[in-house]
Amino acid sequence: MIPIPTVHPTRWLAASLIGLGLSSPAIAQEDPIKVGILHSLSGTMAISESTLKDTLLMLIERQNAEGGLLGRQIEPVVVDPASDWPLFAEKARELLAQEEVDVIFGNWTSVSRKSVLPVVEELNGLLFYPVQYEGEESSENVFYTGAAPNQQAIPAVDYLMNEVGAERWVLAGTDYVYPRTTNKILEAYLKAHGVADEDIMVNYTPFGHSDWQNIVSDIKRFGSQGKKTAVVSTINGDANVPFYRELGNQGIDAADIPVVAFSVGEQELSGIDTAPLVGHLAAWNYFMSVDTDANYDFIDSWIEYTGDEMAVTNDPMEAHYLGFTMWKEAVRKAGTTDVDAVKDAIIGVSVPNLSGGHAAMMPNHHITKPVLIGEIQDNGQFSIVWETPSTVAGDAWSDYLPGSRDLISDWRAPLECGNYNVVEGRCGGGASEDVATAE
Amino acid sequence: MRMIRSLVQGLLCLVVVALAAPAAVAAPDDDGQALLEALDTRSYADKGEAIEALVASGDERTRRWLDALLDGKLQRHQDTGRFVVVLENRGRQWPVADALSGERLGEMSRRELDRIGINNALRGQLHSTLAVLDLRVDDVRARREAARELLGNVEAAMLAPLQQRVADEADGEVRRLLEQAIAIHRLGQGDAAAVEGLAGSLNPEARAALRAAARSDDVALAEAASGALAGIEQKLKLNRGVETLYFGLSLGSVLVLAAIGLAITFGVMGVINMAHGELMMLGAYTAWGMQQLLPGQPGLALILSIPAGFLVAALAGIAIERSVIQFLKGRPLETLLATFGVSLILQQLVRTLISPLNRSVVSPEWMSGSLMINEGLSLTLNRLFVLGFALLVFAGLMLVMRRTRLGLEVRAVTQSRAMARAMGIRATRVDILTFALGSGVAGLAGVALSQLTNVGPNLGQNYIIDSFMVVVFGGVGNLWGTLVAGLSLGVINQVLEPWAGAVLAKILVLVFIILFIQKRPRGLFPQKGRAAEG
Numbered sequence: 006m007i008p009i010p011t012v013h014p015t016r017w018l019a020a021s022l023i024g025l026g027l028s029s030p031a032i033a034q035e036d037p038i039k040v041g042i043l044h045s046l047s048g049t050m051a052i053s054e055s056t057l058k059d060t061l062l063m064l065i066e067r068q069n070a071e072g073g074l075l076g077r078q079i080e081p082v083v084v085d086p087a088s089d090w091p092l093f094a095e096k097a098r099e100l101l102a103q104e105e106v107d108v109i110f111g112n113w114t115s116v117s118r119k120s121v122l123p124v125v126e127e128l129n130g131l132l133f134y135p136v137q138y139e140g141e142e143s144s145e146n147v148f149y150t151g152a153a154p155n156q157q158a159i160p161a162v163d164y165l166m167n168e169v170g171a172e173r174w175v176l177a178g179t180d181y182v183y184p185r186t187t188n189k190i191l192e193a194y195l196k197a198h199g200v201a202d203e204d205i206m207v208n209y210t211p212f213g214h215s216d217w218q219n220i221v222s223d224i225k226r227f228g229s230q231g232k233k234t235a236v237v238s239t240i241n242g243d244a245n246v247p248f249y250r251e252l253g254n255q256g257i258d259a260a261d262i263p264v265v266a267f268s269v270g271e272q273e274l275s276g277i278d279t280a281p282l283v284g285h286l287a288a289w290n291y292f293m294s295v296d297t298d299a300n301y302d303f304i305d306s307w308i309e310y311t312g313d314e315m316a317v318t319n320d321p322m323e324a325h326y327l328g329f330t331m332w333k334e335a336v337r338k339a340g341t342t343d344v345d346a347v348k349d350a351i352i353g354v355s356v357p358n359l360s361g362g363h364a365a366m367m368p369n370h371h372i373t374k375p376v377l378i379g380e381i382q383d384n385g386q387f388s389i390v391w392e393t394p395s396t397v398a399g400d401a402w403s404d405y406l407p408g409s410r411d412l413i414s415d416w417r418a419p420l421e422c423g424n425y426n427v428v429e430g431r432c433g434g435g436a437s438e439d440v441a442t443a444e
Numbered sequence: 445m446r447m448i449r450s451l452v453q454g455l456l457c458l459v460v461v462a463l464a465a466p467a468a469v470a471a472p473d474d475d476g477q478a479l480l481e482a483l484d485t486r487s488y489a490d491k492g493e494a495i496e497a498l499v500a501s502g503d504e505r506t507r508r509w510l511d512a513l514l515d516g517k518l519q520r521h522q523d524t525g526r527f528v529v530v531l532e533n534r535g536r537q538w539p540v541a542d543a544l545s546g547e548r549l550g551e552m553s554r555r556e557l558d559r560i561g562i563n564n565a566l567r568g569q570l571h572s573t574l575a576v577l578d579l580r581v582d583d584v585r586a587r588r589e590a591a592r593e594l595l596g597n598v599e600a601a602m603l604a605p606l607q608q609r610v611a612d613e614a615d616g617e618v619r620r621l622l623e624q625a626i627a628i629h630r631l632g633q634g635d636a637a638a639v640e641g642l643a644g645s646l647n648p649e650a651r652a653a654l655r656a657a658a659r660s661d662d663v664a665l666a667e668a669a670s671g672a673l674a675g676i677e678q679k680l681k682l683n684r685g686v687e688t689l690y691f692g693l694s695l696g697s698v699l700v701l702a703a704i705g706l707a708i709t710f711g712v713m714g715v716i717n718m719a720h721g722e723l724m725m726l727g728a729y730t731a732w733g734m735q736q737l738l739p740g741q742p743g744l745a746l747i748l749s750i751p752a753g754f755l756v757a758a759l760a761g762i763a764i765e766r767s768v769i770q771f772l773k774g775r776p777l778e779t780l781l782a783t784f785g786v787s788l789i790l791q792q793l794v795r796t797l798i799s800p801l802n803r804s805v806v807s808p809e810w811m812s813g814s815l816m817i818n819e820g821l822s823l824t825l826n827r828l829f830v831l832g833f834a835l836l837v838f839a840g841l842m843l844v845m846r847r848t849r850l851g852l853e854v855r856a857v858t859q860s861r862a863m864a865r866a867m868g869i870r871a872t873r874v875d876i877l878t879f880a881l882g883s884g885v886a887g888l889a890g891v892a893l894s895q896l897t898n899v900g901p902n903l904g905q906n907y908i909i910d911s912f913m914v915v916v917f918g919g920v921g922n923l924w925g926t927l928v929a930g931l932s933l934g935v936i937n938q939v940l941e942p943w944a945g946a947v948l949a950k951i952l953v954l955v956f957i958i959l960f961i962q963k964r965p966r967g968l969f970p971q972k973g974r975a976a977e978g
Contacts, residue, residue: 229651389561
């Protein structure tokens, strides 16, 4: 990948000038609040991340129209890490050290988050991460507004086990951190519920895999053993389209072998002919089809902002909406954008989500979310067939992995620890070896 | 189960009613309203009972309502409580018709409408009950489809009417399927005699039923089922072999399509064109553009995009050749870097001008689904078409190279540029045309790929490495080599995949090629003679 810098040189210069203290204090008072946006606008991940950049720009525009925050305007600073993981770290450093942004919203893939993490911790920045991820992490400087495994994967498996009656399981995923860790947790969970080894099939494929013939035919064979079979898919991004197409062509429909996906949302479906997918499932914390006025208002303003009547909204967009609203509330509460003050103020902040409930920031920097299971419809939308009775709090450390079961995370005083081992009674208990190898 | 049973009975009554009195007068509207109102509940069990009541009512609009329910298009207006059928559910405003009278009501906002939701369990029941209905239609194909739908979904209450159907049925295939469906049901009840009816059947449902029976406590039944299964497995082995070969050839045909254009530009002209993948991408985007121009006719659009894709990619190829490559003749490293730059520019151009998001290219009806060879083996149609298309493109290219003046000139210029020029061949013109030909073929590959994979800015990147791999493996400058190399790499990959996994299979293939190139640096079919030394 060739890095494509997008920050304008004059802006860079201006930032350095301010850094040198050449601007007068009176002007500094009126300085806008800077919000860094760290999403790939080119490269493979542009497909998913570019809409998140637009979501934030829309939220910031709306906020400025309402008079800004603390009487100051909000200024977005957009950089393009170009789907290049090490470049994410460089761009984060640029945002924090040169642009001196007050907060960063960004990242999609776990590997890009892992690359940014040391930078954000070193420079004491704030990062809001909007995508479902594998858990096993809690940083003082990161707020996880996407789902942890217990807010997406585990409830989805529960649904299949209890409501659909699945007994055989195919865990199919793309070969990287998130699917490997999630599948490890799911395997442990399934075995804890009495599923035998021979009833679990695990399969990994490379990024962008497009030839699914053999795998789909394997799944078909695996599913014809006289027990109800379900596929849990952590297949990422583009590779889903040929996967579902092959499923349709080989005649597997949702009534025989349902596929529940954790990475397929409205955005991904808008690039597919959805006819063969009707009835397959997805587990998220938000669907565009959620029937609340807050959601319809959000969709309307999104359509207005993009000017595209067919524009869709999805779960990570809601996560950014929640993250932005929470950060806004915390800044108001603290009366400043100072990172340490906001970090303390945000814990316990509760804001309305788009599905009619509330999202609260927990001491472990994860938020409470409802879990929704939806079936794909022919218009690329999901019809919600099941939801948790109340919201679920995100769990940073899974209860189903040997080393992580004893860890808790609480960033409030006096504990102030992301991985406190309750058995040994000390901070820095360390994650399980399993997780270390997965990374 | 009780619910399904009465549902089926109800539907059968409905059939009888519908057949007996085709011109029956519609029930008063308030009846329909009450029936539909029962559907508007959160509990799926209650919904199931409401469907049962709906079917039992014998209302002749039931079929329409159930179809709409199945598609998620039966909805209710929030304020008036009126039931409507949504005619088109895209965008914010949906055209709707009244569910009771069928009268068009104009457009309603999706904000005002509540959908009557169903889940997979209800969908499955609706499918099998509608299948019972469809067994009565005149169209044989629809009847076969309906009978297939019933495999594994027969309930005790259906037995008597189904056996009646078997006796009345004229089509042998439908009869056989129905008999199997009944046998599967009997086997599920523990009837050992039913095993006989399923012996030798390749249906996955029959196999699933036999497997379940083989695990049963009844020793005689378990033994009979295991025996039948062993016979089926034997038959399936052959099936599986054929299937793997087909998978391999189909993957191979994709590789051949992607590589064959490169075999001309890289193999024959010696230009390392890293933008080859992006020329494929242009072809795929042409297919998408054509479908945008001809909405509602995906098939015609796809056929028209074959020549259009060729033209677009060929013109782009000419532009690249004139603007970059002609100045870098004989400097392969610089060409590599420059064309890599071109590939990035083309990708970003598409991202900026069209969208960074993938575009959806619809498969025409005749390309979706699969061709059934026997019940355990069916070949997916889209891949079958691509396989055929790849062979056609290959044959066409061979013709051009062997039988046309252009082909002759290309071969002459590659063998000895100076001598060809001395004979009066305009080498520059030949360069342009050859590059255009290679690029155009890449465009054709893109059109075909739009049916298999994502049409997005990254499409080309995913294939460029594979293309070079195939050309080098097959022997640079040899079209036959490309064909053989592509197909054999495809088959090797698919044979390895089931036991090695997709990731490892890919690595193993790469290692194999590296070792092979060590042994035979000029590939499978090395060029011989003077051209090879130049």
